[in-house]
Amino acid sequence: EVQLLESGGGLVQPGGSxxxxxxxxxxxxxxxxxxxxxxxxxxxxxxxxxxxSSGVGTYYADSVKGRFTISRDNSKNTxxxxxxxxxxxxxxxxxxxxxxxxxxxxxxCWGQGTLVTVSS
Amino acid sequence: xxxxxxxASVSGSPGQSITISCTGTSSDVGGYNYVxxxxxxxxxxxxxxxxxxxxxxAGVSNRFSGSKSGNTASLTISGLQAEDEADYYCSSYTSxxxxxxxxxxxxxVL
Numbered sequence: 726e727v728q729l730l731e732s733g734g735g736l737v738q739p740g741g742s743x744x745x746x747x748x749x750x751x752x753x754x755x756x757x758x759x760x761x762x763x764x765x766x767x768x769x770x771x772x773x774x775x776x777x778s779s780g781v782g783t784y785y786a787d788s789v790k791g792r793f794t795i796s797r798d799n800s801k802n803t804x805x806x807x808x809x810x811x812x813x814x815x816x817x818x819x820x821x822x823x824x825x826x827x828x829x830x831x832x833x834c835w836g837q838g839t840l841v842t843v844s845s
Numbered sequence: 846x847x848x849x850x851x852x853a854s855v856s857g858s859p860g861q862s863i864t865i866s867c868t869g870t871s872s873d874v875g876g877y878n879y880v881x882x883x884x885x886x887x888x889x890x891x892x893x894x895x896x897x898x899x900x901x902x903a904g905v906s907n908r909f910s911g912s913k914s915g916n917t918a919s920l921t922i923s924g925l926q927a928e929d930e931a932d933y934y935c936s937s938y939t940s941x942x943x944x945x946x947x948x949x950x951x952x953x954v955l
Contacts, residue, residue, distance in 0.1 A: 762946075770883070770885075772936070826879075826896050830896070830897070
């Protein structure tokens with residue numbers, strides 16, 4: 726069974742940092758592009774960042790570029806999101822998702838999400 | 846990148862059909878056949894319902910179908926059932942090598 730399990734969320738002050746993790750199982754992680762998508766409370770989905778299977782190529786939304794870094798450790802089947810200079814508007818549930826038909830096309834498996842709250 | 850435009854809400858009675866539209870530009874929806882649709886129930890993670898404009902992943906009911914004309918994609922749900930009540934989001938690849946979601950549509954089954 727394909728599973729994605731996020732962790733690392735919590736309460737952080739504006740300007741602070743947080744690192745999210747996503748542990749994958751049930752599929753060949755090293756063959757799959759992976760993505761982070763977030764959802765602010767009561768709002769819609771927002772694409773955040775994507776990393777290709779090898780980790781060499783990365784893509785970011787303008788709203789997080791320069792502040793967030795996506796990475797992966799294929800030996801540990803784990804995806805990461807390092808979030809720096811956090812702002813109130815980064816408050817959201819962060820989902821990791823497995824790419825389905827292409828790197829930046831769609832996602833057939835999602836984790837349950839981890840909540841990040843940026844507040845003083 | 847601006848979000849794709851979806852109606853905020855749609856409704857229908859059990860057994861009826863409804864269609865949700867998703868309007869973008871020639872730089873996203875109109876330029877690529879990389880439109881997807883997701884269903885999200887309250888408190889749950891999204892679920893992929895339609896891939897590549899009109900393809901259903903394994904396990905998705907054939908009551909769900911997708912199409913595209915120009916800069917507008919559509920999701921049609923036929924034979925509405927109570928469990929279809931959820932939020933629906935479209936997404937598209939963009940010419941900037943990013944991905945954009947629609948604002949979401951709340952489907953109410955009357």
